Amino acid sequence: xxxxxxxxxxxxxxxxxxxxxxxxxxxxxxxxxxxxxxxxxxxxxxxxxxxxxxxxxxxxxxxxxxxxxxxxxxxxxxxxxxxxxxxxxxxxxxxxxxxxxxxxxxxxxxxxxxxxxxxxxxxxxxxxxxxxxxxxxxxxxxxxxxxxxxxxxxxxxxxxxxxxxxxxxxxxxxxxxxxxxxxxxxxxxxxxxxxxxxxxxxxxxxxxxxxxxxxxxxxxxxxxxxxxxxxxxxxxxxxxxxxxxxxxxxxxxxxxxxxxxxxxxxxxxxxxxxxxxxxxxxxxxxxxxxxxxxxxxxxxxxxxxxxxxxxxxxxxxxxxxxxxx
Amino acid sequence: xxxxxxxxxxxxxxxxxxxxxxxxxxxxxxxxxxxxxxxxxxxxxxxxxxxxxxxxxxxxxxxxxxxxxxxxxxxxxxxxxxxxxxxxxxxxxxxxxxxxxxxxxxxxxxxxxxxxxxxxxxxxxxxxxxxxxxxxxxxxxxxxxxxxxxxxxxxxxxxxxxxxxxxxxxxxxxxxxxxxxxxxxxxxxxxxxxxxxxxxxxxxxxxxxxx
Numbered sequence: 028x029x030x031x032x033x034x035x036x037x038x039x040x041x042x043x044x045x046x047x048x049x050x051x052x053x054x055x056x057x058x059x060x061x062x063x064x065x066x067x068x069x070x071x072x073x074x075x076x077x078x079x080x081x082x083x084x085x086x087x088x089x090x091x092x093x094x095x096x097x098x099x100x101x102x103x104x105x106x107x108x109x110x111x112x113x114x115x116x117x118x119x120x121x122x123x124x125x126x127x128x129x130x131x132x133x134x135x136x137x138x139x140x141x142x143x144x145x146x147x148x149x150x151x152x153x154x155x156x157x158x159x160x161x162x163x164x165x166x167x168x169x170x171x172x173x174x175x176x177x178x179x180x181x182x183x184x185x186x187x188x189x190x191x192x193x194x195x196x197x198x199x200x201x202x203x204x205x206x207x208x209x210x211x212x213x214x215x216x217x218x219x220x221x222x223x224x225x226x227x228x229x230x231x232x233x234x235x236x237x238x239x240x241x242x243x244x245x246x247x248x249x250x251x252x253x254x255x256x257x258x259x260x261x262x263x264x265x266x267x268x269x270x271x272x273x274x275x276x277x278x279x280x281x282x283x284x285x286x287x288x289x290x291x292x293x294x295x296x297x298x299x300x301x302x303x304x305x306x307x308x309x310x311x312x313x314x315x316x317x318x319x320x321x322x323x324x325x326x327x328x329x330x331x332x333x334x335x336x337x338x339x340x341x342x343x344x345x346x347x348x349x350x351x352x
Numbered sequence: 353x354x355x356x357x358x359x360x361x362x363x364x365x366x367x368x369x370x371x372x373x374x375x376x377x378x379x380x381x382x383x384x385x386x387x388x389x390x391x392x393x394x395x396x397x398x399x400x401x402x403x404x405x406x407x408x409x410x411x412x413x414x415x416x417x418x419x420x421x422x423x424x425x426x427x428x429x430x431x432x433x434x435x436x437x438x439x440x441x442x443x444x445x446x447x448x449x450x451x452x453x454x455x456x457x458x459x460x461x462x463x464x465x466x467x468x469x470x471x472x473x474x475x476x477x478x479x480x481x482x483x484x485x486x487x488x489x490x491x492x493x494x495x496x497x498x499x500x501x502x503x504x505x506x507x508x509x510x511x512x513x514x515x516x517x518x519x520x521x522x523x524x525x526x527x528x529x530x531x532x533x534x535x536x537x538x539x540x541x542x543x544x545x546x547x548x549x550x551x552x553x554x555x556x557x558x559x560x561x562x563x
Contacts, residue, residue, distance in 0.1 A: 318401045
């Protein structure tokens with residue numbers, strides 16, 4: 028594995044015009060540290076798993092701290108999380124991603140930031156990460172296909188990252204894009220979806236402290252099939268909102284047209300909030316099958332906003348959730 | 353001395369079907385069941401992170417495949433111009449029913465946990481489940497009337513009843529088509545094969561009429 032830490036100074040890679048405001052960095056780091064202290068006070072344990080022997084294991088991440096946003100639920104195994112994936116860029120089967128990521132090389136990686144923000148340009152992955160504390164966030168994940176997992180992500184606050192680009196008052200939405208490169212992503216050789224994959228959030232959703240950019244799993248670097256090196260995690264929305272392998276972040280005035288919405292607007296909306304009362308046109312969303320609990324596991328009731336109503340329900344005050352599914 | 357070596361008793365087509373053909377087809381038709389049982393118990397492979405979905409897919413796929421294999425008996429018979437494939441038709445049809453029942457039972461038991469309310473709601477509200485259920489009921493009627501005794505008793509009505517395998521096969525492909533999220537490649541392949549099998553019959557009947 029190639030080391031993530033580059034020996035070249037970030038200022039040499041990043042163009043001067045878009046170079047980050049260093050003071051902002053420090054402020055963000057302090058904010059991160061405060062959160063960190065609050066997190067450890069809650070004495071949540073960092074999820075542990077013996078995954079070092081696993082063939083799919085990735086290098087350890089250093090300095091990961093717990094978070095008070097983590098659930099107490101027991102996380103799924105590394106095996107389940109890294110072999111049962113929806114990542115159509117590598118094929119449509121659940122085991123296609125793990126089997127087809129061989130030609131995908133996420134190093135080096137950079138993200139193009141554009142649109143309604145003061146700091147725009149191309150940023151190296153390492154520079155995006157640098158000022159932030161890596162937090163472990165154990166979140167429930169509810170797929171629109173009515174199954175669910177509990178995943179010990181490692182990530183950084185999305186809002187904290189976005190603030191560094193100084194979005195303007197016109198920035199009402201954030202649009203994300205996945206890498207488009209059929210050579211590395213064999214699933215893109217078929218037009219099953221309108222590549223590249225696009226997702227979006229309102230600014231208020233993006234600034235919610237639950238939303239993170241994930242860079243790891245189980246204290247280790249994010250495996251390729253889980254969206255290396257950088258992916259979104261919005262735990263109160265169906266899994267397809269949590270876009271993987273992000274290469275573009277764009278601040279926009281208009282609502283982004285997310286890929287699944289474009290593909291089937293009657294079935295997948297922009298909001299895609301987990302909601303047991305609003306069924307998918309073809310199947311019920313009232314219950315979900317917990318993954319990794321064997322053949323005889325009972326389905327469990329799906330919770331409003333996937334159990335994160337306390338943190339996010341206020342974002343949707345006055346919004347008809349049946350219409351805005 | 354075995355019967356094969358005996359010069360007096362000819363080992364003809366009837367014997368070959370009865371003692372070799374049928375046991376062979378029967379054994380082969382059980383292979384998908386054996387493979388999945390080995391995976392259930394983790395002896396060869398496993399069922400992965402979502403075992404219920406895996407079982408549903410496996411049994412559903414094989415039910416549909418055996419339906420299509422059953423429907424290919426008649427075209428095969430006409431193409432080779434010999435009647436012997438007909439002798440396998442009932443067994444193949446019953447294997448289609450067998451795998452469909454396993455698929456249906458997996459849904460009722462492992463997927464829904466016998467929750468009658470949820471099952472009824474599914475049947476009413478989800479068109480793809482409704483289609484699947486209709487297909488199961490048709491195949492049940494065909495399986496129950498498959499013994500020779502039932503066939504004799506039903507007389508001419510038997511053939512009419514058993515033409516229902518055509519709508520059952522169409523509904524099954526449709527059921528598959530409707531439940532996939534995006535990847536229609538697989539149901540499309542089955543739809544094309546089914547169209548070819550049904551198309552063959554139409555063309556054949558037209559020709560027979562002209563004669």
